[in-house]
Amino acid sequence: MSVPSSTDRATWLQLPAKDALARKLRIAAWFVSAVVLALVGVMQRIRIPLPEDVSLAFLPPFHAGVNALGAIVLILALIFIKQGKVRLHRAMMFAAMGLSVLFLLSYVAYHLTSDPTKYEGVGAMRTVYFTLLITHIISAAVSFPFILFTFIAGFTNQFSRHRKLARWVFPLWLYVAVTGPACYLILRPYYGT
Numbered sequence: 001m002s003v004p005s006s007t008d009r010a011t012w013l014q015l016p017a018k019d020a021l022a023r024k025l026r027i028a029a030w031f032v033s034a035v036v037l038a039l040v041g042v043m044q045r046i047r048i049p050l051p052e053d054v055s056l057a058f059l060p061p062f063h064a065g066v067n068a069l070g071a072i073v074l075i076l077a078l079i080f081i082k083q084g085k086v087r088l089h090r091a092m093m094f095a096a097m098g099l100s101v102l103f104l105l106s107y108v109a110y111h112l113t114s115d116p117t118k119y120e121g122v123g124a125m126r127t128v129y130f131t132l133l134i135t136h137i138i139s140a141a142v143s144f145p146f147i148l149f150t151f152i153a154g155f156t157n158q159f160s161r162h163r164k165l166a167r168w169v170f171p172l173w174l175y176v177a178v179t180g181p182a183c184y185l186i187l188r189p190y191y192g193t
Contacts, residue, residue, distance in 0.1 A: 009084040022156035029148035043111040059110040067180035136179040
């Protein structure tokens with residue numbers, strides 16, 4: 001059965017699950033997750049020098065913008081699925097995954113070539129910043145493979161599994177997408193110092 005042209009939820013729910021494809025994609029998701037986590041670990045220790053006339057200083061605000069746009073797309077995806085507009089929900093989820101890939105590639109490029117910016121604030125704002133940063137990092141690391149699994153479940157018509165995962169993965173993903181720009185805005189005065 002092909003993808004229905006209707007946005008009717010009942011029509012979509014009748015699609016047969018693609019279990020064999022889902023198994024293969026889940027193996028790929030574990031592999032990608034391991035590679036990404038290894039890259040994140042490596043980028044803390046390695047710096048690739050850029051030519052003197054090249055700067056990637058434009059990337060931190062770009063990252064914040066991509067994350068903020070990702071949060072908006074995730075909220076739209078939720079609204080569309082609550083309205084039964086499956087086709088629009090799927091389009092938003094593909095957009096969210098695309099934004100995540102774009103973010104991840106540019107984030108790794110930036111951190112492999114640039115020294116980290118240190119937060120120099122004091123007082124209560126320091127506590128706020130590090131609380132947001134630590135919970136952002138932990139949430140991103142924990143949610144990453146499960147975002148992939150949730151996407152795979154929806155993509156392969158395993159709708160019951162998709163819904164079960166999405167109930168807790170969605171809020172975690174949204175938290176990561178919102179706290180990323182918040183951390184950037186707090187850290188912004190210290191870039192270039």
